[in-house]
Amino acid sequence: MAAQMDQQIHRDPALFYWILLPITVVMILTGILRHYMSTLLQTTPKRQIIEKLREQRYLLRSQGLRVAFPQISKSAFEKRKEWWIDNAKEGKFLADPEARGAKPNPISDPAMMENMMGAMKGNVAMMVPQSLIMGWINAFFSGYVISWYGNANVYGVVVKLPFPLTPQFKQMLQAGVGTRDLDVRWVSSLSWYFLTLFGLQPVYNFILGSNNAAAQVTQQMAQAQMGSPMGGADNPDKIFAAEVENLEVIEHWYILDGVEERLIKKLEATPI
Amino acid sequence: MSLPLLQPSTATSFPTSIALTAQAPSFLKSQSTWFAALPYPLSLLTNTESQEKWQIYENLFLASLRTGADATAWQCLEALVARFGKTNDRVIALHGLYLEATAKDEHGLAAAMRLYEEVLIEDPTKFSIRKRRAALLRSAGKTAEAAQALVNILDASPTDAEAWAELADLYLSQGAFDQAVFSLEEVLLVMPNAWNMHAKLGEVLYLQASRTESVGEKARLLAESFRRFCRSVELCDDYLRGYYGLKLTSTRLLELRSTSQKQQQNTSDPSTGDLAPPSTETVKKLNAIATAKLGEIVRRASSGEKGWDGFSKAELSAARDLLDKSTLKIER
Structure with missing residues (x-):
């Protein structure tokens, strides 16, 4: 393995114009296409029915009460707490009081179905062009003899990086190239495709504005945060029961307790 | 600009x-240039769309x-x-x-009302329209209906600070102090650090105290109001309304104490969780501080010092009146 000095591969300069540039341009254009496709496929979020909204807001109210209770006096807090707990136990805040205790079925819920369809459409808009282009690059640009006078027939090598790299990068930079001894600095066309796939985000930001749908990385992250669409639906009755417990254990303190001493101290610290 | x-x-x-209205024609003109009227695919190139x-x-x-x-x-x-x-x-x-x-005339307003109601029948979740409807009812003098509309909004969306504040104002205009206080407390639950709302609550409590006959209740309300103003200026330095209220309530508290010394002891009731009334010394101290601060604000704002503008003229002159009145009293 004495070949580590500096490999001289005579690269056809036309490779730059016929492989590197086309791949980059095609990648940018697909990104833009993907952005517009997902914009077109996006379903406008359906308006929530008022009962569902009411349920959510009452839950929010209790959460607000749990956070901001120091703002009101103990009697005012107790009054609100008891009222909320009584009503929650009777199920008055629920969107559908009759269906208490029934586990909602995500398949039968049309809103849930629609959500799933929307996510699916987004995925399709993402996956189809990606696999198409990858197939295209594989079919077109590999199996491509670039060096006429070199001693090795190197397939699909397009560009040489201007800096040295450790052999661990081989997998990343020379996908689809079966030579073991090739210097890591040579990048194959398929790898160039992957590099542009993940590295073009700033370019899309520049062309399409910062909240574009072209970059799949951010979308995948959003999906991961959302969790699976199936697991999201919990029984609202249970959520309210948990909230009742949370509310019951709160120990009240009042922000106005000793505020005058605090104020005097503060104002004396900073003389007028 | x-x-x-x-x-x-x-x-x-x-x-x-x-001034804005005067600028409007030139702005509108700048928006409608010849290239903005190009047919569809070309108009994409000259898009000036922005929030x-x-x-x-x-x-x-x-x-x-x-x-x-x-x-x-x-x-x-x-x-x-x-x-x-x-x-x-x-x-x-x-x-x-x-x-x-x-x-x-009435018919024009009725047309607006019809518009709102048509929209709301179709979709009752459009809260901006519901709020407009409540506001229209109120401005038409139908106070009870406006209050009902607001209560309906709040039943569907109990975390809407804007609606709570409007309801508090409505109740206050009707003299329903307890309800107004409740609504303002709800506002504070949504926005705990809104110093203007603390001061507003202090104002309502002060008004309620001035309408109350019983001395013990009066002292309790005044103390509560006094503390609300304290909190308000604690949150926001140089808040004119807060200091104004602080001075006013502390003066009243001191007056009340000097007239009814013995009733002070039993107003605190730990079972309801009410706080003990502030000590006379603290009230005096804060009264002096508020007076000094008000004087400073009035002096600096009326001499147009840099960084001290932006106070409302009416509030400034009210503060000046209050200061003048208190100095008169001292001279006497």
Whole structure:
């Protein structure tokens, strides 16, 4: 393995114009296409029915009460707490009081179905062009003899990086190239495709504005945060029961307790 | 252009609104150039779409309605309708505002009301429209109906601070102090650090105290009001209304204590969780501090010192009156 000095591969300069540039341009254009496709496929979020909204807001109210209770006096807090707990136990805040205790079925819920369809459409808009282009690059640009006078027939090598790299990068930079001894600095066309796939985000930001749908990385992250669409639906009755417990254990303190001493101290610290 | 084109016009003063309206024709002209009227695919190239643009349109619309420039307002509204469609919540609310503002008589107002109600039958979740409806009811003098409308809004959406504040104001105008206090507490639960709301609650409590006959209750309310003002100035330095209230309530508290010394002891009741009344010494101290601070604010603001502008003229002169009155008392 004495070949580590500096490999001289005579690269056809036309490779730059016929492989590197086309791949980059095609990648940018697909990104833009993907952005517009997902914009077109996006379903406008359906308006929530008022009962569902009411349920959510009452839950929010209790959460607000749990956070901001120091703002009101103990009697005012107790009054609100008891009222909320009584009503929650009777199920008055629920969107559908009759269906208490029934586990909602995500398949039968049309809103849930629609959500799933929307996510699916987004995925399709993402996956189809990606696999198409990858197939295209594989079919077109590999199996491509670039060096006429070199001693090795190197397939699909397009560009040489201007800096040295450790052999661990081989997998990343020379996908689809079966030579073991090739210097890591040579990048194959398929790898160039992957590099542009993940590295073009700033370019899309520049062309399409910062909240574009072209970059799949951010979308995948959003999906991961959302969790699976199936697991999201919990029984609202249970959520309210948990909230009742949370509310019951709160120990009240009042922000106005000793505020005058605090104020005097503060104002004396900073003389007028 | 130093005009606050992007600020919501409720925050701008009336002279600014007039200045804005004067600017409106040139702005509208700048928006309609020849290349903006190109047919569809070409018009994409000359797109000037931005959030700020439509914010400006809306603010210009509101400013020109305020100043009575109805034609300009209509132009802005048409642009907004052309962009967002007639069924957009916000556009409907703005359209309703236009109808309300240009209504000549009862019939005009009824038209606006019909618009709101039609929209609400279709979709009761459009809270901006529901709020407009409540506001229209109130301005038409139907206080009970307005209160009912607000209560309905709050039943569907109990975390809406704006609606709670409006309801508090409505109750206060009717003299229903307990309800007003409750509503303001709800506002504070949503926005715990709103110092103006703390001061507002202090004001309501003060009013309630001044209407109460029983001395013990009066002292309790005054102490509560006093503490609310304390909290308000603790949150916001140099808050004129807060210091004004602080001075007023502390003076009243001291007066009350000097007249009824013995009743002070039993007002604190730990079972209801009420706080013990503040000690006379602290009240005196804070009274002195508030007086000094008010004097400073009035002095600096009226001499136009840098960084001390922006106080309301009416509030400043009220503060000056209060200070004058208290010095008179001391001289006497």
